[in-house]
Amino acid sequence: MRMFFAGLLLLNVAFGLWYWFMYEPVTVQPPRADHGVEMLRLVSEQQQIEDTDHPVAQVQQHAAVSTAESQPAPTPKPDVTAEPAVTPKPDVTAEPAVTPESVATPKPAVTAEPPPVTASNDVPEQAVQARVSKSRNQCYLMGVFEQRQAAEYRMTEMHALGYIAKVAIQYTQKANYVVYLPAYPSYAEASVVTEQLRERGKQDFQILAIKGQKNSISLGVYSRPGTAEIRRREIAALGYEPVVAPIYGEPSGYTIEFRKKDGSELDENEKDFLLISEKKLTIDTVKCGS
Numbered sequence: 001m002r003m004f005f006a007g008l009l010l011l012n013v014a015f016g017l018w019y020w021f022m023y024e025p026v027t028v029q030p031p032r033a034d035h036g037v038e039m040l041r042l043v044s045e046q047q048q049i050e051d052t053d054h055p056v057a058q059v060q061q062h063a064a065v066s067t068a069e070s071q072p073a074p075t076p077k078p079d080v081t082a083e084p085a086v087t088p089k090p091d092v093t094a095e096p097a098v099t100p101e102s103v104a105t106p107k108p109a110v111t112a113e114p115p116p117v118t119a120s121n122d123v124p125e126q127a128v129q130a131r132v133s134k135s136r137n138q139c140y141l142m143g144v145f146e147q148r149q150a151a152e153y154r155m156t157e158m159h160a161l162g163y164i165a166k167v168a169i170q171y172t173q174k175a176n177y178v179v180y181l182p183a184y185p186s187y188a189e190a191s192v193v194t195e196q197l198r199e200r201g202k203q204d205f206q207i208l209a210i211k212g213q214k215n216s217i218s219l220g221v222y223s224r225p226g227t228a229e230i231r232r233r234e235i236a237a238l239g240y241e242p243v244v245a246p247i248y249g250e251p252s253g254y255t256i257e258f259r260k261k262d263g264s265e266l267d268e269n270e271k272d273f274l275l276i277s278e279k280k281l282t283i284d285t286v287k288c289g290s
Helices: 002-022 043-051 055-070 119-135 148-160 187-199 225-236 268-274
Strands: 139-145 163-171 176-181 217-222 243-247 251-260 282-286
Touching: 139 148, 139 163, 148 163, 148 251, 176 225, 187 217, 217 225, 225 243
Parallel strands: none
Antiparallel strands: 139 251, 139 282, 163 251, 176 217, 176 243
């Protein structure tokens, strides 16, 4: 058995020596590249081919020579370092020559004429404006309520609906107008004023003793406001300051003066809605501020 292993060892040693000295490595020829394209090689392979007189080197040299002959001569590239010629720019500061042709003749200004106004166009527009103005200034009177509380309750409901409303009082008789001098601090001072009026030829005056107007001087009661205004001016010309105030009788009922916020008209549906719970009331159109 020892001899067998010793022989086997010697056989391996002999094969190794033969492989080391007698075996020549086979160089694999690389594939051919496209025409005109050099084959890529490692630096070590290129150095090996140049050092040995191998047929592959001759083939590579022959391919390089044929490629150089078949390619056209390269076109020389322009010198990019050379500065291009600079074209002189025109002097923008220089004023251009003025010629008769270059001077534009100013054209007269054209004034647009307003369109002619005709009566046929104005009348409809004025009529429309009048109707719009009238429709934007409509006031109404609802009544008559027998009790003030009922009128004020309905006024509150109308405020909630967006109306502008206030309660007005109706009286049993038409209002009269009184002209008077406001109350003086004492009866003696009021008497001095009445003596002065008498000396100047004025009549129809009286010192009042009613509550709220004590020691004031009444200068007359008139049924028309115009007549009361004439009396006021007459006394004012003497240096006094009389006042005109209406006088009413006993209240006979209450009404509600109201209107829309935009002043537009009420339609029939709106009137029916406002009167739905008050069959005895009516709504009349009145002049605002009356």
